[in-house]
Amino acid sequence: MKKTFMLDTNICSFIMREQPAAVLKRLEQAVLRGHRIVVSAITYSEMRFGATGPKASPRHIELVDAFCARLDAILPWDRAAVDATTEIKVALRQAGTPIGPNDTAIAGHAIAAGAVLVTNNVREFARVPGLVLEDWVN
Template identity: 40%
Template sequence: MVLLNVKLRASSYARFGVSAEPLCGSCSPQSGPRLTRQLATVLSALEVLPFDPPADSTYGLLRARLEQSGKPIGANDLLIAAQALALGHVLVTDNERGFARVDGLICENWLRFD
Protein backbone atom coordinates (compact mmCIF):
# COMPACT_ATOMS: atom_id res chain seq x y z
CA MET A 1 0.00 0.00 0.00
CA VAL A 2 2.81 2.41 0.81
CA LEU A 3 4.50 1.90 -2.56
CA LEU A 4 1.18 2.38 -4.33
CA ASN A 5 0.59 5.62 -2.39
CA VAL A 6 4.07 6.86 -3.31
CA LYS A 7 3.62 5.95 -6.98
CA LEU A 8 0.28 7.74 -7.17
CA ARG A 9 1.68 10.88 -5.62
CA ALA A 10 4.95 10.75 -7.56
CA SER A 11 3.06 10.65 -10.83
CA SER A 12 1.90 14.22 -10.17
CA TYR A 13 5.49 15.45 -9.72
CA ALA A 14 8.10 15.47 -12.45
CA ARG A 15 11.19 16.41 -10.46
CA PHE A 16 13.19 14.97 -7.61
CA GLY A 17 15.89 16.95 -5.83
CA VAL A 18 18.15 14.63 -3.89
CA SER A 19 18.39 10.92 -4.65
CA ALA A 20 21.64 10.09 -2.83
CA GLU A 21 20.22 9.64 0.66
CA PRO A 22 17.33 7.32 -0.27
CA LEU A 23 19.69 5.34 -2.50
CA CYS A 24 22.10 4.92 0.40
CA GLY A 25 19.27 3.80 2.66
CA SER A 26 18.08 1.25 0.15
CA CYS A 27 21.56 -0.30 0.02
CA SER A 28 21.75 -1.06 3.74
CA PRO A 29 21.69 -4.75 4.71
CA GLN A 30 18.38 -4.24 6.54
CA SER A 31 16.63 -2.93 3.45
CA GLY A 32 17.11 -5.85 1.13
CA PRO A 33 16.76 -6.05 -2.64
CA ARG A 34 13.00 -5.41 -2.62
CA LEU A 35 13.37 -1.83 -1.35
CA THR A 36 16.18 -1.21 -3.84
CA ARG A 37 13.90 -2.30 -6.70
CA GLN A 38 10.99 -0.22 -5.40
CA LEU A 39 13.15 2.88 -5.09
CA ALA A 40 14.55 2.35 -8.59
CA THR A 41 10.97 2.17 -9.89
CA VAL A 42 10.01 5.45 -8.23
CA LEU A 43 13.21 7.27 -9.26
CA SER A 44 12.91 6.10 -12.88
CA ALA A 45 9.65 8.02 -13.16
CA LEU A 46 11.19 11.28 -11.95
CA GLU A 47 13.74 13.80 -13.17
CA VAL A 48 16.58 14.00 -10.63
CA LEU A 49 17.85 17.57 -10.41
CA PRO A 50 21.52 18.55 -10.02
CA PHE A 51 22.68 20.43 -6.93
CA ASP A 52 23.48 23.71 -8.67
CA PRO A 53 23.13 27.41 -7.83
CA PRO A 54 21.07 28.75 -6.14
CA ALA A 55 21.01 25.66 -3.89
CA ASP A 56 24.63 26.22 -2.87
CA SER A 57 24.09 29.75 -1.57
CA THR A 58 20.81 28.70 0.04
CA TYR A 59 22.77 25.96 1.83
CA GLY A 60 25.25 28.48 3.24
CA LEU A 61 22.56 30.85 4.50
CA LEU A 62 20.43 28.05 5.90
CA ARG A 63 23.33 26.39 7.71
CA ALA A 64 24.42 29.65 9.31
CA ARG A 65 20.86 30.48 10.36
CA LEU A 66 20.24 27.05 11.92
CA GLU A 67 23.60 27.01 13.73
CA GLN A 68 23.02 30.52 15.10
CA SER A 69 19.60 29.47 16.39
CA GLY A 70 21.13 26.44 18.12
CA LYS A 71 18.89 24.10 16.09
CA PRO A 72 21.12 22.57 13.41
CA ILE A 73 20.03 19.62 11.30
CA GLY A 74 22.12 16.78 9.85
CA ALA A 75 24.46 17.42 6.94
CA ASN A 76 22.43 15.41 4.42
CA ASP A 77 19.16 16.94 5.60
CA LEU A 78 20.69 20.38 5.21
CA LEU A 79 21.58 19.68 1.58
CA ILE A 80 18.10 18.33 0.93
CA ALA A 81 16.39 21.31 2.58
CA ALA A 82 18.58 23.80 0.70
CA GLN A 83 17.72 22.18 -2.64
CA ALA A 84 13.99 22.23 -1.93
CA LEU A 85 14.01 25.82 -0.66
CA ALA A 86 16.17 27.14 -3.50
CA LEU A 87 13.91 25.64 -6.15
CA GLY A 88 10.63 26.30 -4.35
CA HIS A 89 9.80 22.60 -4.19
CA VAL A 90 7.81 20.59 -1.69
CA LEU A 91 10.03 18.22 0.30
CA VAL A 92 8.71 14.67 0.51
CA THR A 93 9.97 13.12 3.76
CA ASP A 94 9.11 10.89 6.67
CA ASN A 95 11.22 13.21 8.86
CA GLU A 96 8.73 16.03 9.22
CA ARG A 97 9.84 16.82 12.77
CA GLY A 98 13.48 17.36 11.78
CA PHE A 99 12.69 19.52 8.78
CA ALA A 100 10.20 21.62 10.79
CA ARG A 101 13.23 23.63 11.98
CA VAL A 102 13.64 25.05 8.47
CA ASP A 103 11.52 28.17 8.03
CA GLY A 104 9.64 28.35 4.76
CA LEU A 105 10.15 24.69 3.87
CA ILE A 106 6.97 22.87 2.87
CA CYS A 107 7.00 19.14 3.62
CA GLU A 108 4.72 16.24 2.73
CA ASN A 109 4.84 12.72 4.13
CA TRP A 110 3.75 10.28 1.44
CA LEU A 111 4.03 7.32 3.79
CA ARG A 112 0.97 8.51 5.70
CA PHE A 113 -2.53 8.24 4.36
CA ASP A 114 -4.14 11.57 5.29
Protein backbone atom coordinates in the same frame (compact mmCIF):
# COMPACT_ATOMS: atom_id res chain seq x y z
CA MET B 1 -0.67 27.04 -10.67
CA LYS B 2 1.63 24.08 -11.21
CA LYS B 3 3.75 23.07 -8.23
CA THR B 4 6.90 21.05 -7.82
CA PHE B 5 6.73 18.53 -4.99
CA MET B 6 10.13 17.32 -3.78
CA LEU B 7 9.93 14.03 -1.88
CA ASP B 8 12.46 13.65 0.91
CA THR B 9 14.27 10.41 1.71
CA ASN B 10 11.95 9.55 4.61
CA ILE B 11 8.80 9.72 2.52
CA CYS B 12 10.41 7.84 -0.40
CA SER B 13 11.44 4.99 1.91
CA PHE B 14 7.99 4.97 3.51
CA ILE B 15 6.29 4.78 0.11
CA MET B 16 8.52 1.95 -1.13
CA ARG B 17 8.30 -0.01 2.13
CA GLU B 18 4.65 0.47 3.13
CA GLN B 19 2.79 1.39 -0.10
CA PRO B 20 0.46 3.62 1.98
CA ALA B 21 -2.84 4.13 0.18
CA ALA B 22 -3.36 7.72 1.39
CA VAL B 23 0.10 8.85 0.26
CA LEU B 24 -0.18 7.05 -3.08
CA LYS B 25 -3.52 8.78 -3.63
CA ARG B 26 -1.95 12.20 -2.92
CA LEU B 27 0.82 11.40 -5.40
CA GLU B 28 -1.71 10.35 -8.03
CA GLN B 29 -3.77 13.51 -7.48
CA ALA B 30 -0.67 15.69 -7.80
CA VAL B 31 0.29 14.00 -11.07
CA LEU B 32 -3.25 14.30 -12.46
CA ARG B 33 -3.18 18.04 -11.69
CA GLY B 34 0.04 18.39 -13.69
CA HIS B 35 2.35 19.01 -10.73
CA ARG B 36 5.95 17.80 -10.93
CA ILE B 37 7.16 15.07 -8.57
CA VAL B 38 10.92 15.17 -8.02
CA VAL B 39 13.67 14.19 -5.62
CA SER B 40 16.94 15.88 -4.85
CA ALA B 41 20.17 14.26 -5.99
CA ILE B 42 20.88 14.04 -2.24
CA THR B 43 17.78 11.88 -1.69
CA TYR B 44 18.70 9.71 -4.67
CA SER B 45 22.18 9.25 -3.20
CA GLU B 46 20.73 8.26 0.19
CA MET B 47 18.36 5.75 -1.42
CA ARG B 48 21.12 4.21 -3.55
CA PHE B 49 23.41 3.95 -0.53
CA GLY B 50 20.61 2.41 1.54
CA ALA B 51 20.22 -0.25 -1.14
CA THR B 52 23.81 -1.40 -0.52
CA GLY B 53 23.56 -1.91 3.25
CA PRO B 54 23.93 -5.25 5.01
CA LYS B 55 20.16 -5.46 5.59
CA ALA B 56 19.26 -4.57 2.00
CA SER B 57 17.94 -7.31 -0.23
CA PRO B 58 19.14 -7.65 -3.84
CA ARG B 59 15.66 -6.45 -4.83
CA HIS B 60 16.21 -3.14 -3.01
CA ILE B 61 18.17 -1.58 -5.89
CA GLU B 62 15.42 -2.64 -8.31
CA LEU B 63 12.80 -0.98 -6.06
CA VAL B 64 14.80 2.26 -5.93
CA ASP B 65 15.32 2.24 -9.70
CA ALA B 66 11.63 1.55 -10.40
CA PHE B 67 10.57 4.26 -7.95
CA CYS B 68 12.91 6.85 -9.49
CA ALA B 69 11.85 5.94 -13.04
CA ARG B 70 8.33 7.16 -12.20
CA LEU B 71 9.52 10.59 -11.03
CA ASP B 72 9.54 13.66 -13.24
CA ALA B 73 13.17 14.31 -12.33
CA ILE B 74 16.08 13.76 -10.01
CA LEU B 75 17.18 17.36 -9.61
CA PRO B 76 20.94 17.88 -9.90
CA TRP B 77 22.80 19.45 -6.99
CA ASP B 78 23.71 22.91 -8.24
CA ARG B 79 25.11 26.23 -7.09
CA ALA B 80 21.70 27.58 -6.04
CA ALA B 81 21.15 24.49 -3.86
CA VAL B 82 24.58 24.92 -2.28
CA ASP B 83 23.94 28.60 -1.57
CA ALA B 84 20.50 27.94 -0.04
CA THR B 85 21.94 25.10 2.06
CA THR B 86 24.70 27.37 3.35
CA GLU B 87 22.15 30.01 4.37
CA ILE B 88 20.13 27.37 6.23
CA LYS B 89 23.22 26.03 8.03
CA VAL B 90 24.13 29.53 9.20
CA ALA B 91 20.58 30.35 10.32
CA LEU B 92 20.13 27.07 12.22
CA ARG B 93 23.58 27.34 13.82
CA GLN B 94 22.80 30.86 15.02
CA ALA B 95 19.44 29.68 16.37
CA GLY B 96 21.10 26.69 18.06
CA THR B 97 18.73 24.29 16.27
CA PRO B 98 20.78 22.45 13.64
CA ILE B 99 19.45 19.46 11.70
CA GLY B 100 21.38 16.66 9.99
CA PRO B 101 23.61 17.57 7.05
CA ASN B 102 21.64 15.63 4.43
CA ASP B 103 18.33 17.04 5.67
CA THR B 104 19.86 20.52 5.54
CA ALA B 105 20.97 19.90 1.95
CA ILE B 106 17.56 18.55 0.91
CA ALA B 107 15.84 21.56 2.51
CA GLY B 108 18.22 23.92 0.72
CA HIS B 109 17.62 22.14 -2.56
CA ALA B 110 13.83 22.40 -2.14
CA ILE B 111 14.06 26.13 -1.41
CA ALA B 112 16.40 26.73 -4.36
CA ALA B 113 14.08 24.77 -6.67
CA GLY B 114 10.97 26.58 -5.42
CA ALA B 115 9.56 23.19 -4.42
CA VAL B 116 7.21 22.05 -1.67
CA LEU B 117 9.07 19.48 0.43
CA VAL B 118 6.93 16.41 1.11
CA THR B 119 8.07 14.63 4.27
CA ASN B 120 6.84 12.67 7.25
CA ASN B 121 9.72 14.20 9.24
CA VAL B 122 8.06 17.56 9.85
CA ARG B 123 9.58 17.98 13.32
CA GLU B 124 13.08 18.22 11.86
CA PHE B 125 12.30 20.27 8.76
CA ALA B 126 9.94 22.71 10.53
CA ARG B 127 13.05 24.45 11.94
CA VAL B 128 14.11 25.59 8.46
CA PRO B 129 13.11 29.19 7.75
CA GLY B 130 11.41 29.72 4.40
CA LEU B 131 10.87 26.01 3.67
CA VAL B 132 7.38 25.07 2.45
CA LEU B 133 6.41 21.65 3.85
CA GLU B 134 3.60 19.16 3.40
CA ASP B 135 3.09 15.98 5.41
CA TRP B 136 1.09 13.52 3.33
CA VAL B 137 1.11 10.88 6.08
CA ASN B 138 -0.38 12.63 9.15
